[in-house]
Amino acid sequence: MADPGGPKRQILLLDDEAAISAPVARYFRNLGCSVDVAAEPEEAEALIVHRRYGLAILDVRLTRFGNAEGLEVLRQLRKRDHWTNVIILSAYISPEVEEEAISLGADAVLRKPQPLADLAQLALALMGDAQ
Amino acid sequence: MSHPCLIDRILEPAALSVRFQPVYEIGGNAVRWHYVECLIRGPEGTSVEQPEILFEYARKKNREAEVDRACVSTILGAAQCLPGSTRLGINVHASTLAMDPEFLTFLGDAARQTGIAVDRLVIEIVEHAPPWDVAAFRNALDGLRSIGAKVALDDVGLGQSNFMMILECRPSYFKIDRYFVHGARSDFYRRAVLASVAQLALPFAARVVAEGVETEADLEAVRAVGIDLVQGYLFGEPRTGADLKKSTLLGAA
Numbered sequence: 001m002a003d004p005g006g007p008k009r010q011i012l013l014l015d016d017e018a019a020i021s022a023p024v025a026r027y028f029r030n031l032g033c034s035v036d037v038a039a040e041p042e043e044a045e046a047l048i049v050h051r052r053y054g055l056a057i058l059d060v061r062l063t064r065f066g067n068a069e070g071l072e073v074l075r076q077l078r079k080r081d082h083w084t085n086v087i088i089l090s091a092y093i094s095p096e097v098e099e100e101a102i103s104l105g106a107d108a109v110l111r112k113p114q115p116l117a118d119l120a121q122l123a124l125a126l127m128g129d130a131q
Numbered sequence: 132m133s134h135p136c137l138i139d140r141i142l143e144p145a146a147l148s149v150r151f152q153p154v155y156e157i158g159g160n161a162v163r164w165h166y167v168e169c170l171i172r173g174p175e176g177t178s179v180e181q182p183e184i185l186f187e188y189a190r191k192k193n194r195e196a197e198v199d200r201a202c203v204s205t206i207l208g209a210a211q212c213l214p215g216s217t218r219l220g221i222n223v224h225a226s227t228l229a230m231d232p233e234f235l236t237f238l239g240d241a242a243r244q245t246g247i248a249v250d251r252l253v254i255e256i257v258e259h260a261p262p263w264d265v266a267a268f269r270n271a272l273d274g275l276r277s278i279g280a281k282v283a284l285d286d287v288g289l290g291q292s293n294f295m296m297i298l299e300c301r302p303s304y305f306k307i308d309r310y311f312v313h314g315a316r317s318d319f320y321r322r323a324v325l326a327s328v329a330q331l332a333l334p335f336a337a338r339v340v341a342e343g344v345e346t347e348a349d350l351e352a353v354r355a356v357g358i359d360l361v362q363g364y365l366f367g368e369p370r371t372g373a374d375l376k377k378s379t380l381l382g383a384a
Contacts, residue, residue, distance in 0.1 A: 036178050043137055043178055046187035 009033040009127055012053045014044045014073055015089075016062040020112070024057070027116045028123070041069040045076050053084050054127040057119075059112075060090035060097055071100055078105045085126040089114060137179065138192050142201055146174045149209035150369035154220065154340050154362045157354065165340075165360050166218035166253050169206040170369050186224070190259065196231040199224055203238060207245040212372040220253040222285065225296075228256070228271035229263035235274040250279030256300055258291040265299060272300060283340070287328060297331070305332045309343020309363065315352035326356040 011028055015021040016039040025035040036051065038044035041062065048056070056077060058070035074086055088101045091112040098109045107126055110119065140146055149169050156165040173179035179188050189198035203221060210219050227234055242249050254275055272282055283304035286292040288311055297305070307328050315321040325341070332339045341353040344363030353361060367378065 038178055040137060042191035043188055045191055046184050047178055049187050050181070050183050 009055075010051065010053045011035045011123070012038065012044060012047055012051075012056040012058075014038045014041070014057070014062075014070055015059045016040065017059075020059075024116065024119070027120060031120060031124070041073050044073045048073070048077050048080060048084075052081075055085045055087065055123055057087045057089050057123070058106075060088060060101075061092045068097065068100075071097070071104060074101065074104045074106060085123075087119070087123065087126070089119070137177065137188065138194055138198075140174055140177070141179065141185070141189070141198060143174075147201060147205040148172045148175070149206050149372070151210075151213070151372060151375045152362060152369040153366065153375075154360055155366055157350070157359045157361060162366075164217065166220050167210075167213060167375070168220035168222075168255065168362065169210055171202045171205065171222070182222075186259070195224055196227040196234070199227040199231075200234070200237055204241050207241050207247055209372055210247060211245055212376065216251075218251045218253055218281075219247070220255050220283065222255045222257050225256050225258035225268055225291070226263045228275075229265070229268035232267070235271060235278070238275075238280075239278060248279075252280040253283050253304065254280050255283040255285045255304075255306065256292075256296075256302070257285045258296065268299060288324065297335075301335060303337050304340055304360070305335075305337050306340045306342055306362075307358075309345075312341045312343045312349055312353060312363070313345050314349070316348040322352055322356065325353060325358065329356045329358055 009032065011033050013021055013025055013035055015024070015037070021037045021039070025037050028035050036047055038047055058073055060068050060070040062069050070088060070090065074088070077084060077086065082105065086106045088106045088109045089112060090097070093109060093111045101109050108122060149171060151167050151169055153164045153167045155162050171182050171185070173182065173185035179185040186195065186198065189195045203223070206219070206221055239249060242252065275282060281303040282300055283306055284292055284296060284300045284302040285306045286308045287297070287305045289308045305328055307325065311321055311324045315325055329339050338360055339358045340360040340362060341358045342362050344350050344353065344361045344365045346365060349363070350361060350365060370378070
């Protein structure tokens with residue numbers, strides 16, 4: 001896969017499972033992206049106040065919290081901007097969750113587990129569109 | 132495996148660290164420290180290493196006052212390495228002063244434990260959220276002044292550091308944000324804002340600190356309107372205590 005092109009590719013990754021977030025972050029960093037990993041919704045919301053991202057990859061339901069925190073982060077993000085690309089990545093994708101995510105402005109909804117190469121291909125395509 | 136909760140990590144002993152950035156007084160060709168601002172850093176390698184993200188996170192967790200206390204303790208401990216005559220600028224949220232009735236006692240105790248006289252402290256008021264108890268805030272400021280601390284208002288001209296806040300704080304220092312400073316020499320309107328803040332400070336018997344002085348041109352612009360307290364990368368980036376002690380200007384402190 002082509003190098004996505006330097007530090008302008010800023011990604012926010014919300015996932016409280018280090019076993020998932022660590023390899024995803026590493027994969028994107030190896031592609032030249034800058035990745036901030038948040039394990040809590042408040043951490044993600046603090047980051048989006050002060051940083052701009054080309055892409056946010058948001059889990060919907062964080063293990064420790066048990067609600068649809070990822071959708072709330074998406075809601076907060078969309079209050080601030082409409083240009084950050086968003087991929088919802090979760091094991092808990094019901095038709096209702098998918099519908100709400102899209103209505104809130106998610107660009108794609110993917111079910112875990114997802115091959116990293118497929119996730120990266122979609123992510124890079126979205127960020128390419130954002131340039 | 133899940134991450135440990137970030138707020139707990141922030142509040143662990145030695146999780147926070149401090150960088151020091153002097154406010155310089157320019158007099159003729161002489162430059163000397165006026166006071167040293169103590170800047171907090173979140174746990175290294177985390178997403179909250181930068182203070183603005185650290186406090187945004189703490190605010191969203193409703194733990195701002197607790198984090199403010201941890202920052203004060205860390206700063207006073209770290210500042211022990213500085214000369215005993217150095218005044219110390221410490222950022223505290225207005226909401227903490229308004230909502231934490233024991234903060235003043237805590238500050239006095241923390242200063243005593245670290246051997247730092249309270250009259251060396253310049254409490255820099257920062258705020259991001261407007262709703263708090265104004266009467267309690269005023270009482271806290273009066274309390275700070277009564278124990279000999281000075282009050283500074285940070286980021287004047289931006290966000291919550293507005294005219295209302297100036298009236299509530301009656302600060303000894305107006306810290307004018309870098310937004311108005313950097314590039315002012317070639318910007319008539321920025322210079323007009325700087326001049327108006329310099330005038331505004333006069334009836335308060337306050338001094339103005341120009342933040343974000345990055346170039347000789349910035350310095351020239353602020354001095355042209357009578358501002359002689361400056362801070363910024365022209366004089367160096369925030370440094371650790373050890374690095375600051377090595378700085379050539381230490382003898383002038």
